[in-house]
Amino acid sequence: MDAWITTALIVLAILVDLAFRVIALVAVPINRKPATATAWLLAIFLIPYLGFLLFLLIGSTKLPSGRRKKQREINRFILETTEGIERVRRDAPWPPWFETVVDLNRRLGAMPLVGGNTARLLPNYEETIAELTEAVRGAKKYVHIEFYILALDDTTAPFFDAMEDAVKRGVRVHVLLDHIATWRYPSYRRTIRKLKQIKVDWRLMLPIKPLQGKFQRPDLRNHRKLLVIDGSVAYTGSQNMIDSGYQKRGNRRRGLHWKDLMVRFEGPIVAGIDALFITDWYSETDELLVRETEPMRPADAPDMLDCQVVPxxxxxxxxxxxxxxxxxxxxxxxxxxxxxxxxxxxxxxxxxxxxxxxxxxxxxxxxxxxxxxxxxxxxxxxxxxxxxxxxxxxxxxxxxxxxxxxxxxxxxxxxxxxxxxxxxxxxxxxxxxxxxxxxxxxxxxxxxxxxxxxxxxxxxxxxxxxxxxxxxxxxxxxxxxxxxxx
Structure with missing residues (x-):
């Protein structure tokens, strides 16, 4: 009798395992690139149950449906409020293929191409943080800050002080920082305490807080970096707001440091960068911030730049x-x-x-x-x-x-x-x-x-x-x- 039960259990386990693999073969490739589906199937077949659990946890590349709905709503808002703004100077030399690229970006991300902009590159890490700090100190109406990593340390402390001074002057300061990206660094709790202390209006982006009903694939992150001052100046690029060694002792011992590049924009493109902040703020808070400045018209200097934000x-x-x-x-x-x-x-x-x-x-x-x-x-x-x-x-x-x-x-x-x-x-x-x-x-x-x-x-x-x-x-x-x- 015991042998029969053992045999039955073995047969059942084989059937369950076979069914599991067949289901994976059918379900995993749906709406996925072949390379991605193959990678997941390999993980599931080599480490069956752990691989499948990982697939359930991080296998979907979609944000929650409510968040995707908000993105569609904000896209319509951007399209409606930027109708006709695409008119830029089509002076020579305009590459013959360029207009189709502009149309592609407009259809995909809703943002228009706008002329009359200037841009200046910022290649030095510490000098960039110093310039961003001074930009916040000079703000008169509002500051929009969004960083994948926003961490308080000796290098970034003046930036936090500038935010505090801005709030005291009556400037509205809105701050977004990615939850998981910033949480990984030792200064996370100190950073959150500081944001609360200086009384800026701040939110975590894509927070992973299941007890509060906030959960999505944990490695879907908001990787953007941008700063907008009064709707007239904007910064964006690759640099996070953290020291150049990323607060790691091992990096300091090895002399390891990061080299980044940010860009300072002025002109109508600032409204596009600000619109992206407004999108992210709305996604996290359900609050749609109102643009506080009149749209800037393109300047007529010969060296002005045509720019298009592509979210x-x-x-x-x-x-x-x-x-x-x-x-x-x-x-x-x-x-x-x-x-x-x-x-x-x-x-x-x-x-x-x-x-x-x-x-x-x-x-x-x-x-x-x-x-x-x-x-x-x-x-x-x-x-x-x-x-x-x-x-x-x-x-x-x-x-x-x-x-x-x-x-x-x-x-x-x-x-x-x-x-x-x-x-x-x-x-x-x-x-x-x-x-x-x-x-x-x-x-x-x-x-x-x-x-x-x-x-x-x-x-x-x-x-x-x-x-x-x-x-x-x-x-x-x-x-x-x-x-x-x-």
Whole structure:
């Protein structure tokens, strides 16, 4: 009798396991890219129950339905309030393909292209924090602050003091910070206490608080970085509000520090960046902030820039940033220069980049010689051989600096700068901001920054890469299997 029960239990376990795998084969690929579905199926089949639990926890790339509904509402609001604002100067040289890219961005992210803007790059980490601090000190009406990581430490303390002074002057200060990203750092509790003490109006973005009914996939994060002052000046880019060593003793011992790039905008584009803050504030609070300034009209100077904000993330139906990046790369006629700390492209972007190189376009990629996230770092390295064989020049920014800037240039006319990496996380999991800029003066500024990177980097050759240790190559290739679910 006992043997019969044992046999029955074994047979039942086999049937359950088989049914489990069949269900996974049917359910997992639904509305997912083949690479992502394959990665999840591999995890489920190799570690069946743990893999399935992970899939249930972080397998959905969609925000809660209520939040997606809010995004659609705010998109309609942006479209209605910016009707006709697309009118910009179409003076030569306007690339013949540029208007279709503008239309693509408008359909995907609702934001218009606006002319009459100026932009200034801020490449120095500490000087950038000092300038942002002074900008807050000069605010007269309101300040909108949004950072993936907003952490109180010796470097950022003056910024918090500036917020406090602004509140005391009667300036309305609204602050958004990503919950999980900031929570990971030792100053999190001190930061929250400080925000409460200085009486700014602050919220956590995408909070994970299940006891309060606030839960979504925990690695869907708001990765944006922006600051708006009185609707007249805006800053955005790659830099978080934290010290350049990210509050880690190990980083300080190794001399490890981050190098970022922010940009200061003035002109009508500020309203677009502010609209993105308003979107995020509405998503977290149900409060729709009213724009407090009249829309700025485009200036008529010859060196003014045309700019377009391109929001992206799981609140949108498509991968707005990926579609923009690929479209621009395919339209390049002379040169593409990419900078991304985490370059883990999906298949479409890998083909766009390598195809550009193979059709004779000069393509360069700036990445760091070292990595701060081991799994992503090794996954990124797994693409180097394909890039080098296609003719892409890869520059490794020398240690101990982590090159964290995120931007690229197309020919001499168009550039994109913002918070978005060129990896699957930024394409599908993170809320990002990118700003597309048309104008030779801005591209020349970025070319100068890229030259400084080149001088601080060493070029990776195919021969060097093919002769790396076998154990390292194996680790790179295994890490690549996780790229689609990182």
């Amino acid at each position: 992206s993330g799981p609140g949108f139906e498509g991968e707005n940033n990926l579609r923009l990046f690929n479209t621009l790369i395919y339209n390049a006629t002379e040169r593409v220069v990419l900078t991304s700390p985490y370059f883990v492209p999906d298949e479409s972007m890998l083909y766009a980049v390598t195809t550009a190189a193979q059709r004779g376009i000069e393509v360069e990629l700036f990445v760091s010689e070292i990595g701060d996230q081991p799994l992503v770092y090794h996954a990124q390295r797994s693409y180097y051989e394909a890039l080098l064989r296609a003719g892409v020049r890869i520059w490794l920014y020398r240690a101990p600096t982590v090159l964290h800037a995120k931007h690229f240039t197309i020919d001499d006319e168009v550039a994109v700068i913002g918070s978005s990496n060129m990896d699957m996380r930024s394409f599908t999991l993170n809320l990002e901001i990118s700003v597309m800029v048309r104008g030779r003066s801005f591209v020349e500024q970025l070319r100068g920054i890229q030259q400084s990177y080149r001088e601080a980097s060493r070029e990776l050759t195919l021969d060097e890469w093919l002769n790396r240790p076998m154990r390292v190559a194996a680790l790179d290739n295994v890490a690549r299997l996780t790229a689609a679910v990182q």
